[in-house]
Amino acid sequence: MATFVEEDYAIDQPLVTSSGLRQGLTSYGDAHFSLFLRKVFIKALGYSEDALSRPIIGIINTYSSFNPCHANVPQLIEAAKRGVQLSGGLAIDFPTISIHESFSYPTSMFLRNLMSMDTEEMIKAQPVDACIMIGGCDKTVPAQIMGGLSANKPILPLVTGPMMPGSHKGKRIGACTDCRNNWASFRAGTLDVEDIASLNEELAPTAGTCGVMGTASTMACITAALGLMPLRGASAPAVSSTRLRIAEETGTNAVAAAGVKRTPQSILTKESFYNAITVLQAIGGSTNAVVHLMAIVNRHPDLCGSGDITLQTFDDIGRKVPLLIDLKPSGDNYMTDFHNAGGMLALLHTLRPLLHLSAMTISGATLGEVLDKTPFRTFPYSQEIIRPLTNPLYPASSLVVLRGNLAPGGAILKASASKDRRLLCHTGPAVVFKNSTDLALRIDDPNLNVTKDSVLVLQAIGPIGNPGMPEAGMIPLPRKLAAAGVTDMLRVSDGRMSGTAGGTIVLHVAPEAAIPTSVLGIVKDGDIITSDAGKRVLSVSLTREEIEKRLSERALDGEKTAWADCQNKRGYVGLYQRSVNQAEEGADFDFLTAAGPKMGLKEGSRACVFQEQQSAKNKNQPEMC
Structure with missing residues (x-):
């Protein structure tokens, strides 16, 4: 067994530091001493020279x-x-x-x-x-x-x-699609409290x-x-x-x-x-x-x-x-x-x-x-779960990218998870929630002006807006509609949803509502929204003039959003909101991309949009960020 590595102590020779314990040496200004000290401490754990080689x-x-x-x-x-x-x-x-x-x-x-x-x-x-x-x-x-x-x-x-998977009353269940489906049934009143409590024990066994x-x-x-x-x-x-x-x-x-x-x-x-x-x-x-x-x-x-x-x-x-x-x-x-x-x-x-x-x-x-x-021979069971190309579960485009004046940067729809395929091409009036708090307060209000044909719109849950782009895009159905048997509605947001969720749900709308130039951020109740998966369209029936008018009004109002005070926040949340890019770029920090932070200044990015917004504002208006 090796007990001594002479070259590690040959201080008159350069130390090869490309691999093993010799790489990434602490910066003491003396590579041989750095390695010597490293070995001192790693040997406190009982490692031998043979192991460390x-x-x-x-x-x-x-x-x-x-x-x-x-x-x-x-x-x-x-x-x-x-x-x-x-x-x-x-x-x-x-x-x-x-x-x-x-x-x-x-x-x-x-x-x-x-x-x-x-x-x-x-x-x-x-x-x-x-x-x-x-x-x-x-x-x-x-x-x-x-x-x-x-x-x-x-x-x-x-x-x-x-x-x-677990089991409930003889039926297989599992986290977390069945968590969401059963919770929706509980909200609709078709499951009682004993059932939902029992399910809670078995969904993640x-x-x-x-x-x-x-x-x-x-x-x-x-x-x-x-x-x-x-x-x-x-x-x-x-x-x-x-x-x-x-x-x-x-x-x-x-x-x-x-x-x-x-x-x-x-x-x-x-x-x-x-x-x-x-x-x-x-x-x-x-x-x-x-x-x-x-x-x-x-x-x-x-x-x-x-x-x-x-x-x-x-x-x-x-x-x-x-x-x-x-x-x-x-x-x-x-x-x-x-x-x-x-x-x-x-x-x-x-x-x-x-x-x-x-x-x-x-x-x-x-x-x-x-x-x-590694050849694989198919058998009947495998082809029930993994369909052949000639007999798919869904013909193509399980996930689609939508664009239009409501999402110039793009949006995502999981078409294969739609519960009501008629909604894949749907036009309806918007019912808008300003943020997740507004949603929680009003979604189950018996007086909410909503029908099964409405489009539920949730703003300010994007990367900057929440922050962190929460999985709140699967907006719950208003209780009065769920109780009436409605199981799906078109829903639109700048947030995400769990991969275990289903429904006709448009997500990751970019630019997000928190950004001053976002059209999603100016949608109001009653605006007519169209989502067409076949044509890859997501739009709101507003003229260009009306959109510009609302954006200008929003800027002049100095609307208090996450965008507005992101420069004033300390710690990780401040770093996050100031540095995160939009969903279509991965919601990563601009300074972590391979191109570095300058990538955040390209057209349509967070920093560029802000600069354009500032130059367009009245000079007498207070800065938003």
């Missing part, structure tokens, strides 16, 4: 007692360490922040960028040759990929996996992420499609032995990736993202994935600002891709069914004619080579 694989530990999606993280760490050490590496785990959707105020999305910064800086700061990133709950996986891509050391996502095609499962499938993790890693249940074997395999892969410095910026290309978007459309995935993928794209130096992947790319690809996966909320089944039907392996074989097979994976093989080595 091996490739160091970091393992990000996002365990938290507030995060049931990550309850299996300790077991995953142990299994991943086993894979690393069986392959000759040294595994060292370290913590970053942990985010859970239901335990994050004001919203988990508000903390996604913070987690990405934590991930990036810890990967860069510590002497790791590769990093296994354990995440699961909605925003953790995109945050880790964003940070890992910016740090650009070999990264290997390891998701915690979906939970198992095990650890793991939501057991439907929500955001967590969507991001797991997309991560596999990007080539960053084993295909079966997208769907194996959190509580299964398979999930532990995937963790061990990830440890093995990490040592191999470290040996050849297989970095995410070298692996991920526009073709990788085209494959991810194809999978997103085929699985009827979460609308949140659009925001997350755009944030990831804009972290890549070769793709940021290139025009190769924009919001429009999602719509262009979607027109060619049918919905194949029969899972809630677009279908009827659960992630365990998808896994048992063959999971991502079966899906990618089915989608093979639509994929870019030359895209690289973390294993060093192309996607086509991975599929060639």
Whole structure:
């Protein structure tokens, strides 16, 4: 066993600091002393020179007692360490922040960028040759990929996996589509308090992420499609032995990736993202994935600002891709069914004619080579859950991009999750709520002037407006209409909705209502709104003159919005509101994109819009921001 490494103490020779414990040395001005001191302290943990001479694989530990999606993280760490050490590496785990959707105020999305910064800086700061990133709950996986891509050391996502379904009165149920559907029934008066209390015990019966095609499962499938993790890693249940074997395999892969410095910026290309978007459309995935993928794209130096992947790319690809996966909320089944039907392996074989097979994976093989080595024979059960291209659940464009005078920057509609397909082409009068507080106060008012043909509009829940773009876009149906049997209405907002939610819901309207030039921000009760999924249109029937008049009035009024006082806020919330870009760019911080903060000054951006607004205002008016 090695007990002394002479070159580490050869102070008359330059120290090679490109890998292992020698990389990223603390800035003391003397590299040899920096390494000497580092070894002093790491040896306090009992490591030998032999151990410290091996490739160091970091393992990000996002365990938290507030995060049931990550309850299996300790077991995953142990299994991943086993894979690393069986392959000759040294595994060292370290913590970053942990985010859970239901335990994050004001919203988990508000903390996604913070987690990405934590991930990036810890990967860069510590002497790791590769990093296994354990995440699961909605925003953790995109945050880790964003940070890992910016740090650009070999990264290997390891998701915690979906939970198992529960049972209520002999019927399978699962978080969280059934949470929302049953809560809607309770609001409508068709479920009593005993039933809703009983359901509360069974909707999440095990650890793991939501057991439907929500955001967590969507991001797991997309991560596999990007080539960053084993295909079966997208769907194996959190509580299964398979999930532990995937963790061990990830440890093995990490040592191999470290040996050849297989970095995410070298692996991920526009073709990788085209494959991810194809999978997103085929699985009827979460609308949140659009925001997350755009944030990831804009972290890549070769793709940021290139025009190769924009919001429009999602719509262009979607027109060619049918919905194949029969899972809630677009279908009827659960992630365990998808896994048992063959999971991502079966899906990618089915989608093979639509994929870019030359895209690289973390294993060093192309996607086509991975599929060639792992053939999959379909069987009747698999084709019930994963439909063939000739028998899709929905013909194409599960997710569509809408544009018009109400959303010049674009908006997203998950057409496949519409409960009343007639609403996919609908025109109706707006019922406007100024913010989430206004919504809570008035939505169930018996005197609210609303019918089933109205369009519910919620303002000021965008990235800046709330802040953090909460999942409030699934506006609850007014109780009096729900009690009358109405199950869906057209709803429009600048916020998001859970990937587990369904309905005819237009989201991510850009620019958001908080921005002074936003048309969404000037919509009033009674304005006629049209949403046409077929024509990709979202508009309000106002003349250009009327729009300009209202925008001018809004500016002169000095309306108090989140935009107005963002410069005066301290701490992370101030940083967030001053720096976040719009949904179509990924709602990332402008200074974290590969292009840096100057990207925030391009036409239509937050900073540019503000500058235009200031120059257009009367010089005697007080500044808004």
